[in-house]
Amino acid sequence: MTRGAAHNPLRDPVVADSRPGRAALHLVDAAESADRAAVRLRLDDVTVDFGRKIPAVENVSLGIGAGEFVALLGPSGCGKSTLLNVLAGFQAPSKGRAYLDGEPLLGPSAKCGVVFQKHSLFPWMTALENVAFGPRRLGLPDPRGIARDLLDSVGLADVANAWPSSLSGGMQQRVGIARALATRPPVLLMDEPFGALDAQTRSLMQEELLSIWDKLRPTVVFVTHDIEEAIFLADRVVVMQALPGKIAREFAVPFVRPRAPEIMDEPAFIELRREIADIIRIEARKSFR
Amino acid sequence: MSVGGGKKGYRATGSALLLGSTGLAIFAGVWALAAAKLGNEVLLPSPLSVVKTYGELIGDGSLASDVKASIVRVFAGFFIASAIAVPLALILAYSRILRGLVMPLIALIRPIPPIAWIPLAILWMGLGDPPSYFITSIAAFFPIFLNAFAGGTSLQQEHVNAARSLGARPAALLTTVMLPSALPMIVTGLRIGLGQAWMAVVTAELIAAQSGLGYMIQISRLSLETPRVLVGMTVIGLLGAVMIGVLGVLERRFIVPWNFTR
Numbered sequence: 112m113t114r115g116a117a118h119n120p121l122r123d124p125v126v127a128d129s130r131p132g133r134a135a136l137h138l139v140d141a142a143e144s145a146d147r148a149a150v151r152l153r154l155d156d157v158t159v160d161f162g163r164k165i166p167a168v169e170n171v172s173l174g175i176g177a178g179e180f181v182a183l184l185g186p187s188g189c190g191k192s193t194l195l196n197v198l199a200g201f202q203a204p205s206k207g208r209a210y211l212d213g214e215p216l217l218g219p220s221a222k223c224g225v226v227f228q229k230h231s232l233f234p235w236m237t238a239l240e241n242v243a244f245g246p247r248r249l250g251l252p253d254p255r256g257i258a259r260d261l262l263d264s265v266g267l268a269d270v271a272n273a274w275p276s277s278l279s280g281g282m283q284q285r286v287g288i289a290r291a292l293a294t295r296p297p298v299l300l301m302d303e304p305f306g307a308l309d310a311q312t313r314s315l316m317q318e319e320l321l322s323i324w325d326k327l328r329p330t331v332v333f334v335t336h337d338i339e340e341a342i343f344l345a346d347r348v349v350v351m352q353a354l355p356g357k358i359a360r361e362f363a364v365p366f367v368r369p370r371a372p373e374i375m376d377e378p379a380f381i382e383l384r385r386e387i388a389d390i391i392r393i394e395a396r397k398s399f400r
Numbered sequence: 401m402s403v404g405g406g407k408k409g410y411r412a413t414g415s416a417l418l419l420g421s422t423g424l425a426i427f428a429g430v431w432a433l434a435a436a437k438l439g440n441e442v443l444l445p446s447p448l449s450v451v452k453t454y455g456e457l458i459g460d461g462s463l464a465s466d467v468k469a470s471i472v473r474v475f476a477g478f479f480i481a482s483a484i485a486v487p488l489a490l491i492l493a494y495s496r497i498l499r500g501l502v503m504p505l506i507a508l509i510r511p512i513p514p515i516a517w518i519p520l521a522i523l524w525m526g527l528g529d530p531p532s533y534f535i536t537s538i539a540a541f542f543p544i545f546l547n548a549f550a551g552g553t554s555l556q557q558e559h560v561n562a563a564r565s566l567g568a569r570p571a572a573l574l575t576t577v578m579l580p581s582a583l584p585m586i587v588t589g590l591r592i593g594l595g596q597a598w599m600a601v602v603t604a605e606l607i608a609a610q611s612g613l614g615y616m617i618q619i620s621r622l623s624l625e626t627p628r629v630l631v632g633m634t635v636i637g638l639l640g641a642v643m644i645g646v647l648g649v650l651e652r653r654f655i656v657p658w659n660f661t662r
Contacts, residue, residue: 201561221567231558235580235658244576245566277661294566 150213151177151298151330152198157207159193166205167193169355177297180324180331182341182348184387186395190356191334192302198332199225199300211298221249224291224329226301231287232275238262238286239271245294254293261289264326265319281312288320292327299329305340314372317343325369338387339375342366350387352394359390445627450634453627462616467635469612470601473529477536478590478597484537485545485593486586490578493552506545514539514600518607532604532612539600540593547589551582584656591647598640 152175160166168190175181183191196202197209200219209216211223219225224245232241239258246254262271265285275283284304291299305313317340324331335341341348342364352359362383366374374380428447435446445453457463492499514535521531555578563577605614613632620628652660 199561199565201564219561219564221565223565225562225565227558227562230556231562233559233562233577233580235583235656244563244568248563248567248569248572274658274661276658290562290566 149177150174151179151211152332153210153213154194154197155208155210157194157197157204157209159190159197159202160205166190166355168197168204169357170207171356171358172207173349173358175330175332177330178328180333180344180346182345183332183334183351184338184341184348184391185336185351185356185359186353186391186398187336188356188398189351189353189394191336191351193356194351195300195302195332195334198298199223221245221294222296223298223300224294224296226284226287226291226299226304228303229280229283229307232283232290234275237272237274238267238278241275241286242290242293245290249294251294257293258289261293262286264323265289279312280308281316284308284316285319288323292323292329297329299331301331301333303334303336306335306337313340318372320344321368321370338384338391342380342383342387343370343372343375348387350390350394352390353398359394362387442624442626445630449627450630453625453631457628457631463631463635466611466613466616466632467639469609470605470614470636471639473532473536473601473604473609473612474594474597476529476533477538477600478540478594480533480537481540481544481593481597482590485541485589486548489545489548490552490582493549493555493582494578510542515603518604521604522608527608527610529609531608532601535604535608536597536600540597543592543596544586544589547592548582548586551585551589552578554585555581584659587647587651587655591644591651594647595640595644598636598643602636 152173154171154173157168157171158166159168171190171194183194185191193202197204198216200209200216200223211220232238233244236244239255239262242258242261243254246257251257259268259271262268265288267282267285267289270278270282275286278286287304305316308316321344331345333341333344345364348362348364350359350362351357364383365379366377431444432447435444438444441449454463488502492502517535517538518531521534525531525534559577559581560573563573568576601612602614602617605612606618609615613636617629617632620626620632
């Protein structure tokens with residue numbers, strides 16, 4: 112069974128015309144596919160219009176399985192961040208509804224950890240206190256202990272007592288990831304988390320994220336406009352189109368895990384990248400004036 | 401503060417001290433020369449006679465009691481103003497309706513200088529301490545209010561979203577996100593407000609009180625004891641600078657240390 116096929120039951124009929132990915136190149140073991148059978152996040156015919164004529168997001172339906180890593184990819188203005196804000200509960204849809212584990216999503220909760228693009232650490236708290244914030248709010252035992260373990264796992268134990276403003280961009284984002292993971296959320300929502308980092312730091316962060324994901328296996332929705340990043344990280348790449356924001360096409364990513372950056376040189380990777388780039392170029396042109 | 405400070409920090413402090421005291425020495429020298437040239441103790445007493453007067457006033461205890469009276473008035477006004485201005489500013493920063501209701505009134509009252517309130521203050525409260533508290537609190541109110549308001553409105557949506565997605569309820573949001581994010585601006589307002597209260601206390605005492613440094617300056621002027629006037633003036637300068645400096649240190653070390661990393 113291919114990954115692409117495994118996701119078919121999750122797909123809403125509305126987007127069934129968005130063709131599933133090309134024939135998968137590698138087989139995935141059946142147990143892993145069965146794991147994904149439960150739908151964790153579901154968008155049901157969601158429209159967000161911000162009171163404007165052309166909605167930022169129009170009639171989007173999408174199902175995301177438990178433990179799945181999905182990338183939302185598209186040019187700026189395609190509504191991918193808006194969609195993520197709906198999933199996080201920050202933005203209520205104008206029409207339609209979002210569901211988490213079958214329950215309607217009515218606002219932000221500690222079940223969905225969010226990693227923001229930048230400047231989201233609380234500058235008035237040390238790195239450690241930032242990570243301990245969630246556990247404290249939930250009344251978990253030993254918040255500082257939880258925070259220390261997580262900082263250790265992202266390699267930042269030595270800057271636990273530093274203020275965020277004294278950390279580099281990459282360090283700040285790692286603290287941000289640790290903070291989002293501290294409440295042990297089943298879902299991790301990431302809004303272009305590496306977009307502001309330099310290329311070298313970015314590729315190290317991608318590998319680090321994969322190794323964290325491998326350990327904890329949360330459901331991840333990862334917003335990016337970087338095609339390689341999306342393919343390298345995700346099980347499924349959802350390509351969006353702009354004006355109005357919709358799902359253009361979905362691609363199952365066939366590469367086996369754990370993945371190393373070398374897969375980016377494989378012909379199958381390059382072929383997939385080209386195919387996605389073609390769609391995105393058309394979409395980017397629409398809103399380019 | 402401690403990160404990477406050390407030797408370099410000490411050297412910088414040392415050279416700042418050296419430059420500062422040199423500047424003061426030059427000023428005192430020019431003053432002494434001018435006083436000697438003028439030869440008129442009433443128009444411009446020499447620095448030496450001011451120092452001598454310092455000795456007398458400290459000796460008979462009158463300086464201490466005047467300083468005490470003024471400090472009490474400054475802090476009374478400062479605390480009254482802070483207690484009203486900070487909560488009010490934060491409430492207005494978060495409530496659009498209240499903001500629309502109150503801001504025009506504040507815009508109209510703000511340009512009225514504290515001294516213009518003195519007649520009303522005396523009519524309402526008579527002579528003595530209450531009108532002085534009133535004047536110093538009026539003076540401290542606006543810088544505190546305006547800065548705290550700016551702090552309240554500078555709240556970043558990302559911080560609110562992050563806190564909510566980490567399980568923060570409204571009460572926790574207020575104390576762990578809104579308040580600390582406004583704090584740097586609030587402290588700036590407090591520092592400016594304290595300075596304004598010091599300036600206003602003299603105004604209030606010149607007219608509405610029978611003690612304090614302002615009152616001392618006023619009666620010394622009437623008896624042409626200019627060295628005493630200068631003692632009053634320099635004490636106000638010194639105390640004001642020390643208090644604002646102490647508040648600055650508290651700010652960097654304890655209140656908003658995250659704003660002072662390098």
